[in-house]
Amino acid sequence: MSETGKARHLSGRVLVVLFFLFLYFPLFALVGLSFNENRSVTVWTGFSFDWYLRLLENEDLLLAARTSITVALASATLATLIALPAAVGLARTSFRGRNSLDGAFRLPLLVPDIVFAIGALLFVLSIGLKPGLATLIIGHTAFCIPFCYLPIRARIAGFDWSLVDASSDLYSSRIRTLRRVTLPLLFPGIAAGFLLAFIVSLDDFIVSFFLSGPGSITVPVYVFGLIRIGVTPEVNAIASLLVMVSVTITILFFIAQSQSQRKVEK
Amino acid sequence: MSNRSAHSYLAIGLPLLALAFLFFGPLLAILAASFTERAPNGGIDWSGPVFDAYTALFYTPDLFGELEPNRAFLSAFSRSLYLATCTTLICLVAAIPMAIYISRRSERTKTLLLLLITIPFWANLLARNYAWILILRANGLLDSALQSIWPGFEGTGLLYSETAILIGLVYSFLPFMVLPIFASAERFDWDLVSASRDLGASVSRTYGKVVLPLLTPGILAGSILVFIPSMGNFITPQLLGGGQDFMLGNLIALQFGASRNWAHGAAIAVGLMIGISLVLLCLRRLGPKGPHLSGGA
Known part of the structure; x- marks a missing residue:
């Protein structure tokens, strides 16, 4: 593969990673934080399933x-x-x-x-x-x-x-x-x-x-x-x-x- | 034979009636309501067609009963147009290389990447915008991340800004742009690029003169699918703009909520539809055969 070919291959990879990071980070952040035991929403303190049980x-x-x-x-x-x-x-x-x-x-x-x-x-x-x-x-x-x-x-x-x-x-x-x-x-x-x-x-x-x-x-x-x-x-x-x-x-x-x-x- | 087509016409006729009732009924109701005026206790006074609701789009009486330009509508309209255009352009810039990249992968990778793009698109819009509140709000995820790298950082203050609305709109509708462009890119014959390069055209010239024109149907379909829901969006400006940066969607909803001026709300909706139709007409002129939805769906 030529130098420019390699560079293009790499930039393709970077593009894909950034693209999916943008699409998925918010979803994972949301789901992750929903298992946070703390009341202060965005500071992680420990895993908990409580909030889901309360929904029931x-x-x-x-x-x-x-x-x-x-x-x-x-x-x-x-x-x-x-x-x-x-x-x-x-x-x-x-x-x-x-x-x-x-x-x-x-x-x-x-x-x-x-x-x-x-x-x-x-x-x-x-x-x-x-x-x-x-x-x-x-x-x-x-x-x-x-x-x-x-x-x-x-x-x-x-x-x-x-x-x-x-x-x-x-x-x-x-x-x-x-x-x-x-x-x-x-x-x-x-x-x-x-x-x-x-x-x-x-x-x-x-x-x-x-x-x-x-x-x-x-x-x-x-x-x-x-x-x-x-x-x-x-x-x-x-x-x-x-x-x-x-x-x-x-x-x-x-x-x-x-x-x-x-x-x-x- | 004629019996069969008689059945076919019945098969089309009944659903068409249902569609007319369920979908065109509401559109006509808006049109009708936009020619009424506000009843004293809110709601609608149906007596006779009046054009007050349309006049009120541009002029509104001030405290002394004199007409002055209606800033709320004009600013919401221009802001919606501006943000929807920016959203469409940002989505285009991100989606074109992505769609081309996917179209050149193996079948397996292609299917996987398409699935990954489709999944967030089907996730609840409200939840997806809410996720950005968690990221952008003061001392939220973004602020904490930046503060851990750079102690003493004051915070971005991004939530409740036009930038936040723009991020939310791009996030909401990006998949709408990738899928139709991918559909065009997949049918694309890459030998044309080699041919163009062999004949001495530069990379940028090849892209401008060969690749982009052939992707046009997908680009137009994607732009329509992003522009329309952005222009009339309600959720994103409500959640991420904090209700300060009103877009048309919020202004319409407001007329049916607190303001209780339904005729005015209906007139704004008609204005929005006219704005969208004009943009569609412009896009249709750009396209070789006119935009159609089949590119993506």
């Missing part, structure tokens, strides 16, 4: 966790039910304006969440709903749609429609074809979309902030309230927990996806 006794937090999970499950399911037929339908037809419809299902990604959040609040109030669990689910479903739609679209792009045609040529009913051929083939895309939507819903703060009512607060909204009061070990522990939950789901998702890809390659 926190009724408000447990209620918020239940709301968060309910909303995430419901909106990921609804968004999948909306995105799946749209993605399949758009793939099997061609007409003018098809591309703009395809764009419409991605559009929620291009609107800042604060704008959608206040719009959703004004909207649910104007149709006579009061902020609460139902409005949370309505709002979350809307911004989850593209996250369900895009993986299914990607899966369809590599889809062999002749299998579906073969199935109906062999006198399989439409429902049977859907159940036995189309859906199993699309399953990785559907599952990916569902999981992404689930995480995105779980992590959302701003839409929940505007749409939650008394008694239906999600975990991020609860945490935001605590952060406003101050930096405490309890907040460290909840924030770390939030990070660990999404990181675990992401890694599981990744493993599942690479395995399904390996199966396809075989």
